[in-house]
Amino acid sequence: MQMECLGRLWSYSCCFDGVQSWKLLILVGIVSVVFVVWKKDGKYRAKRTGLPLGTLGWPFIGETLEFISCGYSTRPESFMDKRRRLYGKVFKSHLLGSPTIVSTDPEVSKVVLQNDGRIFVPSYPKSLNELMGKSSILLLNGNMQKKLHGLIGSFLKSPQLKEQITVDIEKYVLDSMRSWEDGQVVYIQDETKKIAFQVLLKALMSLNPGDELEYLKQEFRKFISGLVSIPVKLPGTRLYKSLQAKANMVKMVHRIIEDRKENYNNNGSRQEDVLDVLLHETNNITGHFTRDLISDNMIDLMIPGEDSVPMLMTLAVHYLTSCPLALQQLQEENMKLKESKEGKKEPVTWSDYMSLPFTQNVITETLRLGNIITGVLRKSLQDIEIKGHLIPKGWCVFTYFRSIHLDEDNYESPYKFNPWRWQEKDPTGSSFTxxxxxxxxxxxxxxxxxxxxxxxxxxxTRYSWEAEEDSVVSFPTVHMKKNMPIKVKKFTSFS
Ligand code: HEM
Structure with missing residues (x-):
């Protein structure tokens, strides 16, 4: 842009008389030298201070508009790709109101994630903070986050939950499939959202399908629609409506908590869901979980039921549809399990499902290519240097997983759905997060x-299908444009 202006100035100078044009030529020369020195000095300063290369863009808005417009395209990572080519895998920018260091380098991102709580703390846009509440696990730090994480994590890993949730998931999936007629068009994204929400609400609060669950689902959808919105709380704005929906949900969770406390008088040791586990902690001598902390977290824990888990299932169907060889191998593996279990008249257990090697590779590859969570945002509490890159105190760090998952340095033909790549590759390395x-x-x-x-x-093991035209949209969250319509055909043995 600046070079274009200088060119224009030069052509104007040609219209002046001799002396005038010489003066102008000297002026243009000086301006050019200053411009080049300023550009070089910027790079030099960046090198000298260790601050990554890059540009902060426009005042206030920074590079946010370009970042969002790339987000709506079929290649949201193009924003990062362009800068990676110019500045390297770690660069500076100004996004969503903050000066930001973007990391698309697995080693740098790993150090950031491992130093959470000490050097980095979560940092989200204002509307998100407002909606999640200050006691949300996603925003909490230090001992409180550790305690909550530990309690939720141990319950979700407990053998008792594993057994129960396997039965629940099978039941909700089969309930949903029962209504699929032969030749009918089924919207996979809608079906999986229904299933995953039911599964999660059962694990969180032992809520079964019915009026209460429907009410929560309806309010939850209003709540989630404001998570990425303009931070204005006036009546009629999206944020205002979302906050109202959250207040309605909190009221309901409070009522469930009161009912539960009465129930405890008869059965004090009940540990059947996440709510039991957290309420039990409030009754401990060391317990310090308030009713608001519990309800905030119950609501945040519903997010994966509406968003991430259904998208994992939907994207797996999407990718398998375009890769018949993978679909066939998946089908063979699952048919074998089904027949062997039916032969022995045994139920399929958690560990049977989790140890199907090809099925797990399909899921791993879907997670890599689908990038359901594109990355996480942190804020630095102090100046810190990682791999020679300075992250100044108060700056945000965006560890952008998507670019790492689609980087040729980490994955051969990264845009290809190839579950077989995981036969040799370790899915616990720092380039898969x-x-x-x-x-x-x-x-x-x-x-x-x-x-x-x-x-x-x-x-x-029950259906074959033909998918109708659809495409993946990545912004603000990953979803299918037309909800993934497929025409299903039941295998004759199940008709
Ligand atoms: C495909 C599905 C899922 C994906 C891709 C996913 C991804 C993630 C990611 C990337 C984080 C880290 C956030 C950060 O570092 O700031 C996270 C945290 C979390 N996830 Fe999931 N998640 C999924 C499913 C679930 C499910 C099913 C549950 C609960 C049953 C869950 C509960 C949580 C919780 C409570 C945290 C916060 C942990 C903390 O801050 O201590 N997620 N998830």
Whole structure:
């Protein structure tokens, strides 16, 4: 842009008389030298201070508009790709109101995630903070976050939950499939949202399908629609409506808590869901969980039921549809399990599902290519240097998983759905982080994998399908444009 202006100035100078044009030529020369020195000095200063290269863009808005417009395209990572080519895998920018260091380098991102709580704390846009509430696990730090994470994580990993949730998931998937007529068009994204919400509400508060669950689902959808919105709380704004929906949900969770406390008088040791576990903690001598902390977290824990888990199942169906060879191998593996279990008249258990190697590879590859959570945001509490890059105190760090998952340096033909790549590759390395890492590693990762395994098992052993035209949209969250319509055909043995 500046070079274009200088060019224009030069052509104007040609219209002046001799002396005038010489003066102008000298002026242009000086301006050019100053411009080049300023640009070079910027790079030099960046090198000297260790601050990564990059540009902060426009005052106030920074580079946010370009970031969002790339988000709506089919390649949201193009924003990062362009800057990676210019500045390297770690660069500076100004996004969503903050100066930000973007990391698309697995080693740098790993250090950031591992130093959560000490050097970095979560940092989200204002509307998100407002809606989640200050006692949300996603925003809490220090001992409180550790305590909550530990309690939720241990319950989700307990053998008792594993057994119960396997039965629940199978039941909800089969209930949903029961209404699928032969030749009918089924919207996979809608079906999986219904299933995952039921599964989660059962694990969180022992809520079964019915009026209460429908009410929560309806309010929850209003709540979630304001998570990425303009931070204005006036009546009629999206944020205002979302806050009202949250208040309605909190009221309901409070009522469930009161009912539960009465119930405890008869059965004090009940530990059947996440709510029991957290309420039990409030009764301990060391317990310090307030009613508001519990209800805030109950509501935040519903997010994966509406968003991430259904998208994992939907995207798996989407990718399998375009890769018949993978679908066939998945079907063979699952048919074998089904026949062997039916022969022995045994139920399929959590560990049967989780140890199907090809099915797990399909899920891993879906997580890599689908990038359901594109990355996480942190704020630095102090100046810190990682791999020679300075992250100044008060700046945000955006660890952008999507670019790492789609980087040719980490994955051959990264845009290709190739579940076989995981036969040799380790899905626990730092270049594969769909569930985050460090202290905040997702405590629901096994539940997410289990739900996807059961859904795929019941789908491919009962149905074949033809998918209608659809495409993946990545902004503000990953979803299918037309909800993933497929025309299903029941296998004759199940008709
Ligand atoms: C495909 C499904 C899922 C994906 C891709 C996913 C991804 C993630 C990621 C990336 C984080 C880290 C956030 C951060 O570092 O700030 C996270 C945290 C979390 N996830 Fe998940 N998740 C999924 C399913 C679930 C499920 C099923 C549950 C609960 C049953 C769950 C509960 C949580 C909780 C409570 C945290 C916060 C942990 C903390 O801050 O200590 N997630 N998840």
């Amino acid at each position: 769909p569930f985050g890492g460090g202290h905040r590693l997702c405590p629901g990762l096994e539940i997410a994998r289990l739900e996807a395994s059961i859904f795929l098992h019941l789908l491919v």
